[in-house]
Amino acid sequence: xxxxxxxxxxxxxxxxxxxxxxxxxxxxxxxxxxxxxxxxxxxxxxxxxxxxxxxxxxxxxxxxxxxxxxxxxxxxxxxxxxxxxxxxxxxxxxxxxxxxxxxxxxxxxxxxxxxxxxxxxxxxxxxxxxxxxxxxxxxxxxxxxxxxxxxxxxxxxxxxxxxxxxxxxxxxxxxxxxxxxxxxxxxxxxxxxxxxxxxxxxxxxxxxxxxxxxxxxxxxxxxxxxxxxxxxxxxxxxxxxxxxxxxxxxxxxxxxxxxxxxxxxxxxxxxxxxxxxxxxxxxxxxxxxxxxxxxxxxxxxxxxxxxxxxxxxxxxxxxxxxxxxxxxxxxxxxxxxxxxxxxxxxxxxxxxxxxxxxxxxxxxxxxxxxxxxxxxxxxxxxxxxxxxxxxxxxxxxxxxxxxxxxxxxxxxxxxxxxxxxxxxxxxxxxxxxxxxxxxxxxxxxxxxxxxxxxxxxxxxxxxxxxxxxxxxxxxxxxxxxxxxxxxxxxxxxxxxxxxxxxxxxxxxxxxxxxxxxxxxxxx
Numbered sequence: 001x002x003x004x005x006x007x008x009x010x011x012x013x014x015x016x017x018x019x020x021x022x023x024x025x026x027x028x029x030x031x032x033x034x035x036x037x038x039x040x041x042x043x044x045x046x047x048x049x050x051x052x053x054x055x056x057x058x059x060x061x062x063x064x065x066x067x068x069x070x071x072x073x074x075x076x077x078x079x080x081x082x083x084x085x086x087x088x089x090x091x092x093x094x095x096x097x098x099x100x101x102x103x104x105x106x107x108x109x110x111x112x113x114x115x116x117x118x119x120x121x122x123x124x125x126x127x128x129x130x131x132x133x134x135x136x137x138x139x140x141x142x143x144x145x146x147x148x149x150x151x152x153x154x155x156x157x158x159x160x161x162x163x164x165x166x167x168x169x170x171x172x173x174x175x176x177x178x179x180x181x182x183x184x185x186x187x188x189x190x191x192x193x194x195x196x197x198x199x200x201x202x203x204x205x206x207x208x209x210x211x212x213x214x215x216x217x218x219x220x221x222x223x224x225x226x227x228x229x230x231x232x233x234x235x236x237x238x239x240x241x242x243x244x245x246x247x248x249x250x251x252x253x254x255x256x257x258x259x260x261x262x263x264x265x266x267x268x269x270x271x272x273x274x275x276x277x278x279x280x281x282x283x284x285x286x287x288x289x290x291x292x293x294x295x296x297x298x299x300x301x302x303x304x305x306x307x308x309x310x311x312x313x314x315x316x317x318x319x320x321x322x323x324x325x326x327x328x329x330x331x332x333x334x335x336x337x338x339x340x341x342x343x344x345x346x347x348x349x350x351x352x353x354x355x356x357x358x359x360x361x362x363x364x365x366x367x368x369x370x371x372x373x374x375x376x377x378x379x380x381x382x383x384x385x386x387x388x389x390x391x392x393x394x395x396x397x398x399x400x401x402x403x404x405x406x407x408x409x410x411x412x413x414x415x416x417x418x419x420x421x422x423x424x425x426x427x428x429x430x431x432x433x434x435x436x437x438x439x440x441x442x443x444x445x446x447x448x449x450x451x452x453x454x455x456x457x458x459x460x461x462x463x464x465x466x467x468x469x470x471x472x473x474x475x476x477x478x479x480x481x482x483x484x485x486x487x488x489x490x491x492x493x494x495x496x497x498x499x500x501x502x503x504x505x506x507x508x509x510x511x512x513x514x515x516x517x518x519x520x521x522x523x
Contacts, residue, residue, distance in 0.1 A: 013336030028174025037176035050279035068298030075223030083291025090284035122450035137389035168386035214303030256411030431489030439481030444474035
């Protein structure tokens with residue numbers, strides 16, 4: 001970037017975007033009067049604000065920069081996690097849980113676990129979610145710092161500190177009101193930017209047929225294959241390991257993000273349950289339509305830039321393609337919006353962790369907490385969350401894998417009690433705790449077991465072997481958590497009678513027409 005003639009224009013665009021973010025944070029702060037305003041935007045979002053906000057929950061670093069890099073290396077196989085798995089998550093959530101969660105008036109995911117099971121499961125889940133949000137936020141901070149490093153030549157750490165400070169400040173001021181207002185603006189600009197780059201590349205090479213013919217990837221012979229390739233397997237793994245890895249790739253975000261606080265928070269901010277369902281389906285369609293453009297551009301970069309990029313070079317193929325195929329003004333605008341989009345997931349994950357801490361941990365020990373005190377504690381918790389995430393980012397300078405790992409941790413411990421427990425009347429507290437512990441413990445043990453195999457497959461690369469073992473182990477660990485949940489719940493019905501699903505006021509949730517298919521009813 002230091003040799004790019006129009007780098008000053010790009011830097012100016014980023015500065016303008018940062019100023020706009022801070023201004024919106026200040027504006028949103030004036031709309032915040034209660035904790036509900038702060039964490040759920042007052043439950044007043046129409047579909048045209050809710051849908052972009054839901055889409056923006058994950059449409060950031062790992063979708064834009066990370067997926068283009070992974071597609072450059074592995075084609076569509078490398079981005080099963082995201083955007084394909086993320087779009088699947090939105091569809092499944094809209095169909096299975098959004099209507100009931102909005103009907104129950106939940107503020108956090110832990111409100112479900114508290115009402116359905118009890119305090120132990122709620123506390124375990126709260127601790128797990130808060131820890132994973134540190135990692136998720138850290139992934140976005142790394143991405144933002146990487147862009148500033150490329151643009152300004154700053155040390156990566158300096159860029160990450162600036163991103164963390166800016167995001168923490170405007171989110172602390174405006175909460176979800178600030179997030180949703182910014183999401184609406186930047187999702188529009190980011191998607192337009194991706195379309196413009198794609199059209200620019202296609203026009204430059206002479207049409208779609210030429211575009212697809214130049215697309216490739218470093219480590220797969222069939223870059224457009226979304227499935228294990230005969231003789232090559234999935235990401236280099238064959239046999240049951242390849243299939244376990246492939247299934248885990250779909251499940252990491254596809255199932256692992258269903259019981260995620262940042263996602264629930266945005267759907268429950270919709271003005272009605274029907275709006276929440278519609279907005280989620282719209283977000284899924286938009287996510288897939290625009291999310292697939294980044295991997296396509298990454299695969300085109302294999303032929304348009306170089307087939308031999310390595311290391312951190314691959315994480316900037318999207319930026320490089322913009323510089324190569326867009327006019328300077330559009331390049332500046334796109335990269336500035338890209339830097340802004342990388343913050344959209346940071347703010348939602350910071351707010352999610354802070355909300356869980358206040359709602360489900362602080363209020364458990366101090367139930368008479370006033371709304372004013374709760375709002376202050378949430379804001380302070382958000383700043384602490386940003387600081388801890390920054391510390392993690394400084395020691396784990398990677399993007400895509402760090403982001404998807406956090407969802408895997410939720411997958412093996414919380415998905416079974418959440419999705420099954422929402423409908424199965426015999427689910428109980430003992431079964432949910434047993435499911436959580438068995439899933440997490442078996443995941444850790446199996447990761448060590450598979451490491452001996454992945455270490456060889458990765459040519460004794462410790463980092464590669466560790467990540468692969470973690471993902472391969474997540475599928476059998478998830479199966480174990482499901483089986484244990486069902487078996488233990490059935491075996492302890494007398495010792496631990498199941499509770500009915502209740503809302504925040506302790507009233508049974510109306511279970512009539514719970515699936516996201518009856519869009520005509522609006523309540």
